[in-house]
Amino acid sequence: MKSSKGKPIIEIKNVVKRYKDQLAVDQVSFTINQGEYVALLGPNGAGKTTIVEMIEGIIKPDSGEILIEGLTWKGDDRYLKSILGVSFQETRFMDKSTVSETLKLFCAFYNIGSGRVDEVLELINLSEKKNSYVENLSGGQRQKLAIGIALLNNPKILLLDEPTTGLDPQARREIWMILKNLKNQGRSMILTTHYMEEAEFLCEKILIMHTGRILAQGRLEELLAAHSEGGIIEIRLENETDALKLYDLISVTDSTCQLAEKTIYLKSKTPAVFLKNILGITEEQNVIISDLQVRTMTLDDLFILMAGQHLHE
Amino acid sequence: MNKVLRELIIVQFREYWRAPEVLFWTLGFPIMIASVLGLLYSFKPAENHRVAYIVQESSENNRQNLDHIKTNDIIKSNQKNFQNLAHFFENLQIDLPGKSIRKISFEKMDRESAEKAYRSGKIEIIVQLQIDGSLQYLYDPANERAENLYLWIDNRIHENSSNVKSQVLKLNQRGSRYIDRLIPGLIALGIMNSTLWGIGWTLIEFRIKKFLRRMIVTPMRKIDFMLSISIVRMGLSVIEAGILFLFARYFFDVRLQGDFLTFAVLFLAGHIAFSGLSILLASRTNNTRVGNGLINIVTMPMFLLSGVFFSYHSFPDWMVSIIQYLPLTILADTMRNVFLYNASFMSIGFSILYLVTFGVILYIAGLKYYRWY
Numbered sequence: 066m067k068s069s070k071g072k073p074i075i076e077i078k079n080v081v082k083r084y085k086d087q088l089a090v091d092q093v094s095f096t097i098n099q100g101e102y103v104a105l106l107g108p109n110g111a112g113k114t115t116i117v118e119m120i121e122g123i124i125k126p127d128s129g130e131i132l133i134e135g136l137t138w139k140g141d142d143r144y145l146k147s148i149l150g151v152s153f154q155e156t157r158f159m160d161k162s163t164v165s166e167t168l169k170l171f172c173a174f175y176n177i178g179s180g181r182v183d184e185v186l187e188l189i190n191l192s193e194k195k196n197s198y199v200e201n202l203s204g205g206q207r208q209k210l211a212i213g214i215a216l217l218n219n220p221k222i223l224l225l226d227e228p229t230t231g232l233d234p235q236a237r238r239e240i241w242m243i244l245k246n247l248k249n250q251g252r253s254m255i256l257t258t259h260y261m262e263e264a265e266f267l268c269e270k271i272l273i274m275h276t277g278r279i280l281a282q283g284r285l286e287e288l289l290a291a292h293s294e295g296g297i298i299e300i301r302l303e304n305e306t307d308a309l310k311l312y313d314l315i316s317v318t319d320s321t322c323q324l325a326e327k328t329i330y331l332k333s334k335t336p337a338v339f340l341k342n343i344l345g346i347t348e349e350q351n352v353i354i355s356d357l358q359v360r361t362m363t364l365d366d367l368f369i370l371m372a373g374q375h376l377h378e
Numbered sequence: 379m380n381k382v383l384r385e386l387i388i389v390q391f392r393e394y395w396r397a398p399e400v401l402f403w404t405l406g407f408p409i410m411i412a413s414v415l416g417l418l419y420s421f422k423p424a425e426n427h428r429v430a431y432i433v434q435e436s437s438e439n440n441r442q443n444l445d446h447i448k449t450n451d452i453i454k455s456n457q458k459n460f461q462n463l464a465h466f467f468e469n470l471q472i473d474l475p476g477k478s479i480r481k482i483s484f485e486k487m488d489r490e491s492a493e494k495a496y497r498s499g500k501i502e503i504i505v506q507l508q509i510d511g512s513l514q515y516l517y518d519p520a521n522e523r524a525e526n527l528y529l530w531i532d533n534r535i536h537e538n539s540s541n542v543k544s545q546v547l548k549l550n551q552r553g554s555r556y557i558d559r560l561i562p563g564l565i566a567l568g569i570m571n572s573t574l575w576g577i578g579w580t581l582i583e584f585r586i587k588k589f590l591r592r593m594i595v596t597p598m599r600k601i602d603f604m605l606s607i608s609i610v611r612m613g614l615s616v617i618e619a620g621i622l623f624l625f626a627r628y629f630f631d632v633r634l635q636g637d638f639l640t641f642a643v644l645f646l647a648g649h650i651a652f653s654g655l656s657i658l659l660a661s662r663t664n665n666t667r668v669g670n671g672l673i674n675i676v677t678m679p680m681f682l683l684s685g686v687f688f689s690y691h692s693f694p695d696w697m698v699s700i701i702q703y704l705p706l707t708i709l710a711d712t713m714r715n716v717f718l719y720n721a722s723f724m725s726i727g728f729s730i731l732y733l734v735t736f737g738v739i740l741y742i743a744g745l746k747y748y749r750w751y
């Protein structure tokens with residue numbers, strides 16, 4: 066694969082998808098360049114799967130345009146299918162087929178010799194399970210098989226929908242390593258995830274999604290830098306009434322502060338000054354702080370500030 | 379055969395091969411039906427029944443004799459008895475021990491048409507009024523219902539006139555037994571069930587597992603997938619019909635009178651008809667209960683009406699005119715014609731054309747509405 070980093074390979078323009086009364090994707094636009102690994106980060110129901118499946122050609126957008134290498138899903142289907150490597154959020158394969166039989170079947174679909182089977186087994190580190198029935202694989206092994214199938218055709222673009230959800234940390238790490246090792250071939254990837262560490266570890270570009278919209282996008286450093294002068298202050302109160310009371314007072318001067326249960330998050334350019342003020346207020350209002358932290362911003366903080374909720378909720 | 383098709387077929391066969399319990403339920407069930415029904419001959423829902431009676435004429439070309447017969451008092455009275463009985467029976471609800479006959483109507487026929495009606499299952503017993511005033515019953519004694527009919531008619535006749543002699547003649551030569559009619563019907567039924575349930579379920583299951591959409595995002599051609607499903611099912615249907623046929627042959631000496639090739643073409647036509655139907659039925663749903671309901675609603679009426687287990691000629695005429703065109707009726711009737719009466723390829727051309735056209739139209743409609751995702 067020729068590496069020509071920087072050329073746009075996927076262009077999403079003003080894409081909208083509505084389900085009955087649910088706006089799943091709302092005027093989304095972004096571009097992915099060749100060789101880029103991009104994370105779509107967002108909580109349940111953010112619209113990640115909907116976007117990815119529109120790129121895969123499975124869901125038709127209501128409006129807007131999707132271009133892959135400048136081509137659309139009207140007329141260039143077979144070519145597009147041959148350059149995509151896909152793994153769905155959830156797929157079950159034929160129960161009584163073995164791992165290598167399953168891979169062999171998909172080799173036939175891509176018209177690749179079955180010699181590729183062993184190569185891929187090696188890549189996904191599943192060689193010792195090649196003769197096991199799919200029904201007897203663990204969750205992590207199934208996920209690896211799904212990724213293996215996505216890799217069979219040596220795709221230019223990998224579209225992985227939550228490849229590590231539900232796996233233990235070790236299995237997750239193993240998949241990260243597999244994906245990281247595929248990076249140096251000019252391959253692009255879109256990965257959806259709930260995990261910031263995953264996005265941080267694998268992807269240079271991150272799109273933060275919430276309720277069908279993209280809240281922020283950019284390189285991780287850019288995202289953090291844009292918001293990270295000063296620090297994040299996290300104040301946990303004894304009870305929710307206190308939290309609400311304090312939140313009302315703070316939000317008069319700082320509209321970006323967020324309340325989640327008993328905790329108030331805010332960003333301050335001058336944390337020291339802010340803390341001095343806040344301690345004064347709490348004393349005056351007789352509000353009891355049970356925990357207080359000042360730290361540099363993480364992706365999770367950024368998300369909370371933008372969406373008002375944790376990624377994992 | 380291209381590589382994709384071959385792989386798809388192998389993968390599916392392997393699933394059956396490696397899950398013998400699935401294979402058992404696929405293949406074992408029709409044989410269970412055949413053995414139970416074949417051995418007992420008795421399971422048949424209540425229905426209206428027709429009896430043919432023939433008044434024998436001593437010598438067809440002797441008018442003299444005929445006149446003589448007509449003056450014969452015994453015969454006259456017996457004929458009258460018959461007419462009376464026929465009238466008497468017509469709207470009568472009766473309770474036989476087997477509860478398998480609801481109403482008996484008598485119809486006068488000549489010998490030839492009576493036998494034809496018997497062969498096609500429209501009647502199961504022929505009563506012949508002999509020249510000497512005795513009665514002859516022609517039926518298959520292994521058919522419990524015909525046996526009941528005989529007993530009942532004979533009892534009634536003896537209640538009316540105790541001096542009538544009667545005699546039973548077995549009509550169980552090959553081809554006219556119940557089992558001979560049953561087996562071709564069961565083969566037809568097997569094609570329907572195996573195809574609708576097999577293809578329908580496979581497609582719905584693939585869709586639920588999201589395996590279908592996983593395949594469809596590869597360059598695999600849809601037609602290869604559909605063909606593979608159809609071919610795999612055809613293979614299983616052939617095995618199923620083969621076992622059923624061997625079973626019938628070994629235990630009941632049922633034979634194929636017609637040409638094997640004609641039979642094979644008909645088999646294929648039936649398979650095409652029901653493949654098309656199953657693809658249409660499974661084209662959209664991703665819910666097994668909905669699929670179940672759809673398949674049942676289509677198979678149950680045909681199962682009951684299409685003449686596999688009992689003749690549909692006893693239904694009212696307006697129903698028969700619809701039943702005749704059900705694909706299973708066409709397949710079962712034609713199958714029977716090939717099995718029992720050595721129907722030629724040309725003579726069943728219409729049926730084959732009908733089944734293939736039916737299948738292809740539904741296939742195209744199904745693909746048009748097909749939900750791959």
Ligand SMILES: Nc1ncnc2c1ncn2[C@@H]1O[C@H](COP(=O)(O)OP(=O)(O)OP(=O)(O)O)[C@@H](O)[C@H]1O
Pocket residue numbers: 084085087088089107108109110111112113114115116154
């Ligand atoms: N087929 C559908 N019919 C109706 N609503 C749908 C359908 N598919 C998705 N939605 C709705 O669209 C929204 C976005 O769903 P989507 O699956 O894209 O979210 P997601 O970001 O992938 O979430 P998750 O992290 O849980 O996978 C959700 O509110 C969901 O309920």
Ligand SMILES: [Mg+2]
Pocket residue numbers: 113114115154226227
């Ligand atoms: Mg999702």
